[in-house]
Structure formats: C-alpha cells, structure tokens
Amino acid sequence: MRARLLEATVELLVERGFSGTSTTLVSERAGVSRGAQLHHFPTKNALVVAAVEHLSDVRREELAAAAAALPTGRRRTRAVLHMLGDHFASPLFVAALELWVAARTDETLLEAVAPLEQRIGRETHQMAVELLGADESRPGVRELVQATLDLVRGLGLANTITDDARRRRRILDQWADTLDEALAGGARDARDARDTEGER
Amino acid sequence: MRARLLEATVELLVERGFSGTSTTLVSERAGVSRGAQLHHFPTKNALVVAAVEHLSDVRREELAAAAAALPTGRRRTRAVLHMLGDHFASPLFVAALELWVAARTDETLLEAVAPLEQRIGRETHQMAVELLGADESRPGVRELVQATLDLVRGLGLANTITDDARRRRRILDQWADTLDEALAGGARDARDARDTEGER
DSSP: OOHHHHHHHHHHHHHHTTTTTHHHHHHHHHOOHHHHHHHHSSSHHHHHHHHHHHHHHHHHHHHHHHHHTOOOGGGGOOOOHHHHHHHEEEEEHHHHHHHHHHHHHHHHHHHHHHHHHHHHHHHHHHHHHHTTTTTTTTTTTTHHHHHHHHHHHHHHHHHHSSSSSSHHHHHHHHHHHHHHHHHHHHHHHHHHHHHHHHHH | HHHHHHHHHHHHHHTTTTTTTTTHHHHHTTOOOOHHHHHSSHHHHHEEEEEHHHHHHHHHHHHHHHTTOOOOGGGGHHHHHHHHHHHSSSHHHHHHHHHHHHHHHHHHHHHHHHHHHHHHHHHHHHHHHHHOOOOOOOOTTHHHHHOOOOOHHHHHHHTTTTHHHHHHHHHHHHHHHHHHHHSSSSTTTTHHHHHHHHHH
C-alpha cells in the first residue's frame, strides 16, 4: 500500500506538477482510503518527499544493474554519459525538479528536501566516479566529475519542455571525448601553469 | 507603469514562485490600479511571460556592457564562464525557471513560453560563441559551446536551494581550462578516430 501511494505521487508530480498534486488525488489514484493514506503520510510534504526518496532508491538499483552491462575500454565513457543523461531525463528527475523548485519558496518543504537533495547528490557523484573510473586524488578530476553531473542536470532541465534526446546525445558524445582526454592528460596542468603566471 | 508591473512580477516570481504570484499581488506591489494592470496585461500568463521577456532584454544589455570589460588573452575563457555562471544564478534564471517548470504542466502557458525559451536560448548561444571566439565551423565546437551552456544551466539549478557560488567557481575554472585545450586541439579528432575504429 505504501509503495502504491508513493508511485501514484510520483505520477501526479510528473503529470500535474507540485501545485497540481493533492493528497486527495493521490489516494484516488492509488485506490487507497483517505484514512489509510493519512496514517502512512499525515501531510502532503511527507508524501512527496517520501515519494522522491522511494523512486531514487528504485532507480539506484536499476542503475546498478544497468552499469554491470556497460562496455569496457574506449567506448565506456560515452556509454556512462548516455546512462547518466538518460537518468537526468527520467521521471525521477522531473519529480525531483518539481520538489526542489517548490521547496525554494516553501521553508517547511525545504527542511525536508535539503537533506534528501544532498544525499542524492552525494550518491550520484559517487556512482559517476566509480563508473568513469575517475581518480579524484588527481587535481581537477573532482571538478570534472562535478561538471559532468551539472551538465547532465542542465540537459535534464532542457529536456522538460521539449524532447531533447538527439541534441543531448551529440553533446554527450563530444563531452565524453573531451573528458577522456582531460582525465588522461592531467586535468589541471594548464590551470596550474596559468595560476603561476598570474602570480608573477 | 508597464516597467513597474513587470519588475514587480519578477520580484514575486523569485520570492513566492509561480503558484504564489497573483495579479492582485503584482498590482499592489507595483502601486498600480487593477484596472490599469488589466489594461496592460489581461491575464496572469500574459504578465509573467512579458516579465521574463522584459528582464531578459534588460539583462542582455547589461551583459553586453559587462562583456566589453572582459580581459583578452589567456584569462578570457575563465572570465567569460564566470560571467555566464553568474548570469544563470541571477534572478532572471530563477524567474525563468519558475515559468518553464509551470509551463511543463500548463499547455496554455507553454504555448507562450516555448517561443520565448527558444529565442533566449538562441541569443545566449550566440553570445557565448562570440565571447569565447569559438569557430563553430570546426567539428565538435558547436557541441562544446552547447555543453558549456547546459553546464551553467545545471549550475544555476543547483544554486536555487543552496548558495553554490564557491563550488561553481572551482568547476568553471576547470571547465575553462579543459574547454581551452579542446578548442585549441581540434575538438573532435579523438572522436573521429574512434568512430573510424568502430567501423572496422
């Protein structure tokens, strides 16, 4: 019953947005009585935060399974980036976006959303590091992984009002190649040289 | 009076979000009578779209003025990226984000927002190409400029619920160096080589 309520909530966040999602609509869609719903989730905020958390747990396991099938060798980086790009174009991203944007102007919601956003951010970063085989002890590598995740987040946002899959694919192919070269070449050599020059 | 209404609308979008912005609140904040407001903007949708369009016109002129003061030579790319990063962390981005997200689940609003989103996207891309001195006739360069704009869009989104200025700066410094090397090195050489290899 809990899972049914959470899945109905995500569907409604995607279809109608945060302001169009009500606890009444959720209990109707899930086929669960209002009393039972209120027992599990006493407020709309409790419901939407639990829904995004639930979906993120489901997606993490799906991604781990998909990751096992990724190619090794030279085609790997592209495959990893396409997987991350698709992840940020999924219903989870859309539902989370609705939540983050609503939380921006709703302090009570923000208190519940901020820790979840941080946890998801950390987990996604860790997954990207592992999938890319990135060595974050080398200067600049951590920033390139972060940039990659901010890139797919931006692509996810661009995808919300138009289907952006083809453009996304071209951009990620190019970034995969650039990222490979940067990770292979010592990411911050040029930067260090430039900083030294600036200090002279 | 028109400008006052539009500026009050942007302020309210930033402070209270799309669903918290009403035409009544806008006329109160702008000190304009309801009748005069309805004369200029008969609906909330007309008002919010005009407000984001107005702010984007104002910001475009501010950016053009700021661009004239950018350094030349090796420090230019970083300076350009910081300027773009700050642009996507400004109230314009936040107001536009509120609009894009609301339009995702509101067909009438989407009809008005989609052409504006496309126009702003084209103009921002053109500005980035000029500021970076990027030669888009070379393979891969267009995709790297697009990736840069999707990156700052993702950074803008990350900035909405936490102040992300320090992290943004580090990421953009690294991106600037990687971008410089990629633009200097023939962006898609590695990719072409790889594609050829894959076809064998």
